[in-house]
Amino acid sequence: MKLLTGVEKHLDEIISDITCLVETETYSTDLKGLDDGADKIKKILTARLGANIKIETIPAEGFGDHLVVTVPGTSGKKALFVGHYDTVWPQGTLVQWQQREKTDATGRRQLSGPGIFDMKTGLVQAIWVTKVLQEWDLPRPTITLLINGDEEIGSPSSRALIEDHSKGSDMAFVFEASHEGKVKTSRKGVGLITVEAIGVESHAGLNPGDGASAITALMEWCLEAVKLANPVEGTTVNVGLISGGTGSNVVAGKATAKLDIRLRTFAEQERLDVALDQIEWTDDRVKINVTKGWNRPPMEFTPASQDLYRELETTALEMGKSIEHTAVGGASDANFIAPLGIPVICGIGADGAGAHARHEFIYPDSIPFFIALVAGTVSRLA
Numbered sequence: 001m002k003l004l005t006g007v008e009k010h011l012d013e014i015i016s017d018i019t020c021l022v023e024t025e026t027y028s029t030d031l032k033g034l035d036d037g038a039d040k041i042k043k044i045l046t047a048r049l050g051a052n053i054k055i056e057t058i059p060a061e062g063f064g065d066h067l068v069v070t071v072p073g074t075s076g077k078k079a080l081f082v083g084h085y086d087t088v089w090p091q092g093t094l095v096q097w098q099q100r101e102k103t104d105a106t107g108r109r110q111l112s113g114p115g116i117f118d119m120k121t122g123l124v125q126a127i128w129v130t131k132v133l134q135e136w137d138l139p140r141p142t143i144t145l146l147i148n149g150d151e152e153i154g155s156p157s158s159r160a161l162i163e164d165h166s167k168g169s170d171m172a173f174v175f176e177a178s179h180e181g182k183v184k185t186s187r188k189g190v191g192l193i194t195v196e197a198i199g200v201e202s203h204a205g206l207n208p209g210d211g212a213s214a215i216t217a218l219m220e221w222c223l224e225a226v227k228l229a230n231p232v233e234g235t236t237v238n239v240g241l242i243s244g245g246t247g248s249n250v251v252a253g254k255a256t257a258k259l260d261i262r263l264r265t266f267a268e269q270e271r272l273d274v275a276l277d278q279i280e281w282t283d284d285r286v287k288i289n290v291t292k293g294w295n296r297p298p299m300e301f302t303p304a305s306q307d308l309y310r311e312l313e314t315t316a317l318e319m320g321k322s323i324e325h326t327a328v329g330g331a332s333d334a335n336f337i338a339p340l341g342i343p344v345i346c347g348i349g350a351d352g353a354g355a356h357a358r359h360e361f362i363y364p365d366s367i368p369f370f371i372a373l374v375a376g377t378v379s380r381l382a
Contacts, residue, residue, distance in 0.1 A: 196288070
């Protein structure tokens with residue numbers, strides 16, 4: 001409780017840091033905006049953790065820079081804190097934002113803005129957890145803060161960096177937003193599947209039999225793929241895009257589909273991996289090529305992560321609070337960490353709602369609790 005009340009005294013400063021980041025727009029593909037955002041983060045890091053900290057800037061061609069800060073601890077343990085500063089909001093969104101602050105029906109204060117929930121508040125919380133542990137001279141592991149600039153587009157340039165820093169860590173926290181105040185202990189893996197059908201063109205009226213429709217074969221393939229979904233296991237298969245043909249009077253010579261697959265376990269990923277290659281279609285004159293991109297592996301709630309969650313529960317009880325956890329369908333950088341066997345908790349950031357929506361908001365009164373929760377847990381495990 002002492003830790004919580006201590007953090008509460010700094011809430012205005014914490015909100016100031018969040019506001020600074022929210023008012024610097026950092027769309028995932030806007031390199032100028034990302035550079036500005038990285039500069040603001042460096043200033044906050046220096047202000048909160050001391051002018052002598054070493055901030056490693058890792059350039060990523062075509063993406064936002066990644067920042068790595070290592071803060072020495074008092075033990076041989078290591079903790080990894082992960083967060084991203086890129087958002088889904090293009091430059092110019094901020095000036096169009098309707099309402100930055102209001103109270104809800106219960107009188108609870110809300111702060112709103114592009115990226116405030118996903119995940120600039122969590123990013124600031126990670127910095128403040130580190131500050132609290134350092135400034136109060138609490139027992140603590142060596143903490144590595146890894147801040148990436150490409151998460152919203154799949155972390156293509158930061159995945160290897162995250163995996164490298166995860167190895168050897170005793171615990172990891174990904175400061176993505178919570179889900180209705182619950183931390184996230186399981187996330188679905190993501191498969192991005194591209195299917196290309198090559199058929200034989202012909203005139204649809206004069207000689208239709210000479211043709212082999214790529215569209216018809218692709219439709220058959222997609223209908224079979226959708227049957228691979230398993231609601232009991234949480235596996236979904238969505239045909240999100242389909243295109244093909246050159247005209248209604250032409251038997252289509254080419255067609256393409258893009259699918260999104262979500263699954264909770266590696267066992268399901270292996271099943272889908274095999275099953276997608278075994279789908280059959282009627283006309284063998286059509287050739288179908290399947291390109292499978294398993295964008296993120298599933299984040300399973302492993303025994304190691306269960307132990308870490310129980311430590312969070314203990315810390316919450318010590319503060320007279322309680323926590324809950326949940327599984328979600330969306331992926332994050334925690335999906336890269338869990339398969340390595342590292343205990344990891346995600347969704348330990350902001351409490352609020354509206355990720356990727358124009359009503360995106362946080363409850364600022366929840367911030368001190370989440371900071372104290374992580375700080376207390378990390379300190380006890382040091």
